[in-house]
Amino acid sequence: MVQSWLLRALLFPFSLVYGLGVYLREWAWQTGILKSVQFDLPVISVGNLSVGGSGKTPHVEYLIRLLRPYLQVATLSRGYKRKTRGFRIIGGRDDALTAGDEPLQYKRKYPDVVVAVAEERALAIPQLLKHRPDIQVVLLDDAYQHRAIKPGLNILLTEYDRPYTRDWLLPAGRLREWPSAARRANVVIVTKCPDALSREKAEALEKELNLLPHQQLFFSKYRYGQPYYLFNPQQRIALTPSMNVLLISAIANTDYLLQYLESHVASVATFTFADHHYFSNYDMGQLDRQFRIRSPRPDVILTTEKDAMRMELHQQFLLEKKLPVFVLPVEVEFLFQDGERFDARVKEFLLDFKV
Numbered sequence: 001m002v003q004s005w006l007l008r009a010l011l012f013p014f015s016l017v018y019g020l021g022v023y024l025r026e027w028a029w030q031t032g033i034l035k036s037v038q039f040d041l042p043v044i045s046v047g048n049l050s051v052g053g054s055g056k057t058p059h060v061e062y063l064i065r066l067l068r069p070y071l072q073v074a075t076l077s078r079g080y081k082r083k084t085r086g087f088r089i090i091g092g093r094d095d096a097l098t099a100g101d102e103p104l105q106y107k108r109k110y111p112d113v114v115v116a117v118a119e120e121r122a123l124a125i126p127q128l129l130k131h132r133p134d135i136q137v138v139l140l141d142d143a144y145q146h147r148a149i150k151p152g153l154n155i156l157l158t159e160y161d162r163p164y165t166r167d168w169l170l171p172a173g174r175l176r177e178w179p180s181a182a183r184r185a186n187v188v189i190v191t192k193c194p195d196a197l198s199r200e201k202a203e204a205l206e207k208e209l210n211l212l213p214h215q216q217l218f219f220s221k222y223r224y225g226q227p228y229y230l231f232n233p234q235q236r237i238a239l240t241p242s243m244n245v246l247l248i249s250a251i252a253n254t255d256y257l258l259q260y261l262e263s264h265v266a267s268v269a270t271f272t273f274a275d276h277h278y279f280s281n282y283d284m285g286q287l288d289r290q291f292r293i294r295s296p297r298p299d300v301i302l303t304t305e306k307d308a309m310r311m312e313l314h315q316q317f318l319l320e321k322k323l324p325v326f327v328l329p330v331e332v333e334f335l336f337q338d339g340e341r342f343d344a345r346v347k348e349f350l351l352d353f354k355v
Contacts (some may be wrong), residue, residue, distance in 0.1 A: 015171060042153070048156060052253070054157040057102050057141070064110050078117065088117050155185065163209065167179070191332075220335065248301060301325045
């Protein structure tokens with residue numbers, strides 16, 4: 001803990017320089033030097049102030065499930081770390097290299113949804129509508145800092161254990177913007193909450209966040225499903241108290257996931273990488289070795305849905321080695337029976353939408 005605070009203190013001057021740049025950029029948007037564009041269809045943005053780990057993907061998927069029975073939905077992402085460039089509509093032949101892991105995950109789970117990637121999303125929406133003029137709503141993934149588009153509904157996520165009010169700017173902390181940038185949000189969701197979060201603790205955090213009168217606050221948690229085999233989603237297993245698990249992951253924060261696993265299985269060994277890491281042949285060789293030499297011997301190799309998109313690139317090796325790689329699915333659930341209130345807020349925005 002002392003070392004952590006010392007490191008932050010040493011990095012704090014660099015955070016001030018970074019913060020000055022953020023302030024000047026915000027000033028440029030506020031004064032009109034930089035301009036945002038609005039579109040004549042509903043645009044919903046889901047993002048955060050910090051770098052990774054707040055649960056954007058499961059919350060975008062929640063919106064997809066909410067809206068797709070009624071509307072033609074499209075998602076638009078940057079396609080972080082993909083090996084392609086420019087605007088691209090993701091299809092059945094794409095993989096993590098061409099699409100990026102999160103966009104590919106959306107397409108695999110919801111084939112009827114239009115999924116696109118582009119670095120310049122303000123230019124991508126007209127291209128998207130040219131290809132698919134039937135699109136009725138666009139979900140922007142990780143676009144809170146993408147000010148070139150002014151969304152009609154701006155949803156900001158912040159982790160329960162790491163709210164933006166207790167964080168620092170990069171590089172001393174994880175914030176990409178000053179905490180005051182939260183005022184741009186219409187909705188704030190505190191994510192990855194404990195299952196038994198009390199009203200008292202929720203109200204204390206609500207007081208700490210000190211939202212504006214027009215902003216609405218929600219609390220959500222993850223609901224994990226039954227793991228399925230990487231190459232056959234119909235083949236599922238149950239996590240049991242006697243099971244030993246080897247977890248391979250390349251996500252921003254595994255704390256919440258580990259808490260869940262440790263309460264459901266006998267032991268969890270971890271094999272972790274940086275967020276969005278593309279697993280190499282060497283990594284897969286090490287995974288095979290870890291699986292065979294670990295004591296106690298793992299019963300199963302577990303990974304996340306996002307990591308599964310990148311692990312598929314090594315299908316031949318994983319099948320040859322007969323490694324039992326299973327994927328842990330996850331969905332968002334709102335606390336305090338607020339799911340209906342959140343759904344109503346989204347539907348209200350859509351019904352009241354005006355160009």
